[in-house]
Amino acid sequence: MTENPLAHEQADALRQAMMLATPGLSRFDPLPRLISHDDFSTGYCGWSQLVGNYENTLDTMLPGYAQHSSPMLSTLGHWDAGSHGAMSGSYALKIATRPKRGAQNVVIKRLTFRKPVPIRFEAYVTYKPEATELKLGDQDLRSFGFLFDLQHGDTHPDPERVMPHFRFLNAHGGERRECWQFKNGRTEFVEIGNESKTRSHYHLADEGWLPLPGGNQRLCYNEIATKVNWTYLCFDFDLSTMQPLKFQCNDRVFDMTEVDSIRMPAMHNLWNMLNFAFFVETDTDKRAFLYVDSVCISGGL
Amino acid sequence: MLPESHTAVIARNETWRGQSASEGYEAGWAREAVFFVRALKPSIGPVCPAEVEISPDGIHWIAEGTSFDLPRRQGDIAVARISHFGNWLRVRADMVEGAEATVLITLHLKA
Numbered sequence: 542m543t544e545n546p547l548a549h550e551q552a553d554a555l556r557q558a559m560m561l562a563t564p565g566l567s568r569f570d571p572l573p574r575l576i577s578h579d580d581f582s583t584g585y586c587g588w589s590q591l592v593g594n595y596e597n598t599l600d601t602m603l604p605g606y607a608q609h610s611s612p613m614l615s616t617l618g619h620w621d622a623g624s625h626g627a628m629s630g631s632y633a634l635k636i637a638t639r640p641k642r643g644a645q646n647v648v649i650k651r652l653t654f655r656k657p658v659p660i661r662f663e664a665y666v667t668y669k670p671e672a673t674e675l676k677l678g679d680q681d682l683r684s685f686g687f688l689f690d691l692q693h694g695d696t697h698p699d700p701e702r703v704m705p706h707f708r709f710l711n712a713h714g715g716e717r718r719e720c721w722q723f724k725n726g727r728t729e730f731v732e733i734g735n736e737s738k739t740r741s742h743y744h745l746a747d748e749g750w751l752p753l754p755g756g757n758q759r760l761c762y763n764e765i766a767t768k769v770n771w772t773y774l775c776f777d778f779d780l781s782t783m784q785p786l787k788f789q790c791n792d793r794v795f796d797m798t799e800v801d802s803i804r805m806p807a808m809h810n811l812w813n814m815l816n817f818a819f820f821v822e823t824d825t826d827k828r829a830f831l832y833v834d835s836v837c838i839s840g841g842l
Numbered sequence: 843m844l845p846e847s848h849t850a851v852i853a854r855n856e857t858w859r860g861q862s863a864s865e866g867y868e869a870g871w872a873r874e875a876v877f878f879v880r881a882l883k884p885s886i887g888p889v890c891p892a893e894v895e896i897s898p899d900g901i902h903w904i905a906e907g908t909s910f911d912l913p914r915r916q917g918d919i920a921v922a923r924i925s926h927f928g929n930w931l932r933v934r935a936d937m938v939e940g941a942e943a944t945v946l947i948t949l950h951l952k953a
Contacts, residue, residue, distance in 0.1 A: 584846050592854075599855035599882065611850035613868040618929060620899035632871065639865060673901055 565629060569663045570775070571839030576652070576660070579836045581614060582630025586836075588612055591647035591818060594741040596734025603731070605645065605743035612636050612648045617832060619672055619767035628665050628771045628834035636831040638823045640671070643683070645745055647820040649690075650836075653813040657694070657780040658841035662687070662817060665771045665835055668711070671828040672766040679762045680712035683824035685831045688744075689778060690816035692807055700807035702814075703783045704744060705800075707753070707776065709760070709790075712824050721756035721790070724749050725801040744803055745820055754799050758790060771834055780815075780840075846871060846953040852933070853947040855882055858912075863934040864947050866900045870929035872951035877922040877933055880946040881913040887941030889914060894922055897930035906931075912943045 579586035593606020615635035617625035627633040638644040670681035686708030693700035706724040733739040777786035823829035893909040
């Protein structure tokens with residue numbers, strides 16, 4: 542078949558024009574293949590709580606996972622101003638921690654990939670502490686972020702499980718931090734139960750985070766705990782090289798040259814895994830919330 | 843489009859003693875809700891009543907009017923059916939001294 546550059550250009554222009562004319566999609570910059578486009582005014586869209594591994598009894602679940610709970614569909618209802626609503630439509634996905642310093646919660650969407658291509662993960666999110674006090678509360682939330690959980694296909698010659706992690710460290714121990722961090726290296730696995738069949742690792746522990754080069758950023762928190770503004774996130778990752786390509790938050794694009802991921806040998810039951818997760822963590826004995834308006838996951842053809 | 847339906851795990855393997863409550867859950871999109879409470883372990887002490895609570899903001903809570911006994915034997919379940927709850931829902935129990943229950947609480951919602 543003969544390559545026709547003009548036909549490719551026209552097809553790309555048509556695709557771009559259709560994208561820009563589609564409400565809900567025009568706010569994203571997706572790669573050609575839309576893998577999923579989730580607007581939480583239409584439901585949960587396959588985002589569920591990250592449940593920990595266990596064997597024979599739930600008592601074997603690591604404490605980090607035991608604290609996780611189900612996400613909600615929320616209109617961002619506040620005691621002083623009523624429902625804030627989402628960026629579009631009424632509902633956003635809400636991830637809530639428990640009211641205990643250091644508590645975390647995680648939501649996850651679980652897919653597999655059919656082609657090791659570059660992928661793009663875009664989302665509009667906002668974060669707030671629970672408005673239990675008539676105070677600004679801008680240092681009550683410790684962090685929010687996202688991670689991928691990936692594994693090569695089963696014919697890869699040197700298969701790995703690869704987990705890029707990024708968090709916006711808002712505050713820690715009552716101190717304002719306002720910087721992006723990432724994780725690399727390995728995490729420790731522990732045996733779950735006594736049959737040597739199940740293992741677990743809590744990769745979101747507060748330890749092991751590294752500063753993202755040039756990653757200081759001040760986000761729009763607004764002036765009280767019940768006013769929210771939506772923030773754009775975009776992360777590009779190449780499934781063929783298992784390397785990050787680009788991370789963007791609003792108008793800032795961060796260099797990925799020195800960034801790597803948590804890596805470990807492939808596991809026997811996770812081939813082609815393509816998981817995406819959001820998480821949030823509180824820095825005080827007050828619930829912290831991460832709201833997600835919409836997510837667009839796309840990839841190369 | 844089929845009506846939205848969702849199962850949320852509100853409390854998993856939580857051991858309740860003294861004044862206990864599940865985390866609140868927002869379900870303003872749902873017209874009906876069913877709580878199931880399953881005993882994951884045999885309860886300790888006397889039978890304890892639990893009640894459903896609703897809230898205007900997820901911070902201040904008030905009894906919805908539905909109450910039930912927490913299940914006693916491992917594997918037993920209790921149920922509560924709710925409608926007209928606004929947005930916020932949770933289950934609360936004031937366990938008497940020495941009483942203990944390890945529960946799995948699920949919330950089943952339908953638009």
